[in-house]
Amino acid sequence: MLQDLFTPSVQHALDLAGIFVFAISGALLAVRKNFDVFGIAVLAEVTALGGGLFRDLVIGAVPPAAFTDLGYFLTPLVAAALVFFLHPQVERIQTGVNVFDAAGLGLFGVTGTTKAYEYGLGLTASAALGLATAVGGGVLRDMIANEVPSLVRWDRDLYAVPAMVGACMAALFIQYDMLNVLTSAIAVVTTFAIRLLALRFHWRAPRAWNRRSTAVEIDE
Template sequence: MLQELFTPSVQHALDLAGIFVFAISGALLAVRKNFDVFGIAVLAEVTGLGGGLFRDLVIGAVPPAAFTDLGYFVMPLVAAVLVFFLHPEVERIQGSVNVFDAAGLGLFAVTGTTKAHEYGLGLTASATLGLATAVGGGVLRDVLANEVPSLLRWDRDLYAVPAIVGATMVVLFIRFDVLNGLTSGIAALTAFLVRLLAMRFHWRAPRAWNRRSAASEPGNEGFGKATA
């Protein structure tokens, strides 16, 4: 099905682009954590390839593409080298990197869901694995860096939700037999735009209503009700 949506060369180029921007975010976090060059490379590889690797292992697409295509493995290293030498410049264009990251999020949510269904998973499981493909690398990055994963933090703009939107649209298109290059592009674009809007307007998921927690908000020692 993936071959019907995109030509192999286009699919490969999109994958590499998504892997690169995800790897940039991993390498930048490694620099902020004062990791050495090996740590920068590891975090770049994990962030760029983690979601796709998890997806392939779950659906039985072995060996995973990350180990059969040299380009997939090398692209995060390119990102790591770039950040190692030019991280102040890369930090200054963080906004642009975030835009490309949002594009990668939408793309991976769509291709992950499609590939999971192609390997025989049901619609719900396919959407779930599409989400894992999109956000898995970031979760592994944060865990290795001893951080609470970003998609679990209330003080971060919506990240998982745009991927869920894209993956859900794909399974609905599959359900009604209208998945093609155009509709898959619409799903990826929708996820991309939702993520951009979340960053622009700081949309966040609500916390527990009438919560009573010892954790205080930054700059606020009191407790309060959940906010969106």
Template structure:
């Protein structure tokens, strides 16, 4: 089904682009945490490949694509080298990196959902794995860096919700037999746009209704 949506060369190029921008975010966090070059590389690899690796292991697509395509492994190392030597410059274009990260989020929630469905999962679980593909690497990145995952923090702009929306659109398109390159692109674009709007207007998920807590907001 993925081959029907995109040609193999286009799919590969999109995957590498998404891997690169995710790796940049992991490497930048490692620099902020004062990691050495090995730590920077590890965080870049985990951020870029963690979601897809988790998905492939769950659906039984072994060995995972991260271990069968050398480009998937090398691209995070390219990002590592770039951040290692040029991190002040990369920090200055953080807004641009965030835009590309949002594009990667949109792409991976789509391809993750489709691949899970191809391996026999139902539509709901396929959408769940589409979400995991898009955000799993970021969760692993934060855990390794001893941070509360951004996915779980109320004070961060919406990240999972755009991916959920994109994956749900794909699942509905599969259900009604309307999935093609145009509708898949629309799903990815929707997730991408929602993420950009969340960053622009600082949209956040609601917390518990009538919440009562003695903990200060800035400590949560």
């Protein structure tokens, strides 16, 4: 199904673009944490490939694409090198990186859902795995960097919710046999728009009703 939407070369280019921007975010966090060059490379690789690797292992697509396509492995290293030498300049274009990261979030959520369905998972499981594809690398990144994952922090703008919306839209399009280039693009753009609006207006998920805790999260 996925191969019917995009040619292999276009799909490969989209994957590499998403991998690159996710790797940039991982490498930037490594610099902020004062990691050495090896740590920067590791965090870039994990952030970029973690979600897709988890998805492929769950659905039995082995060996995972990250280990069979050299471009998947080398792209995060290019991003890590860029950040290593030019991180002040990269920091200054953080808004641009966030835009591309939002695009990658939408793309990986939709393609992850579609690939999971192709391997025989049900629609609900496929959408859940699409979400994991989109956000899994970020969770691993934060854990390695000894941070509470942004995915579950109340003081972070919505991240998982936009990816969940896109993955669920893809699952619904599959259910009604409507998945094509146009509807896939709609799901990706919807995820992208929600994420950008969340960044712009600082939308956050609600916390427990009538909670008693007064704990405050402090950014580093």
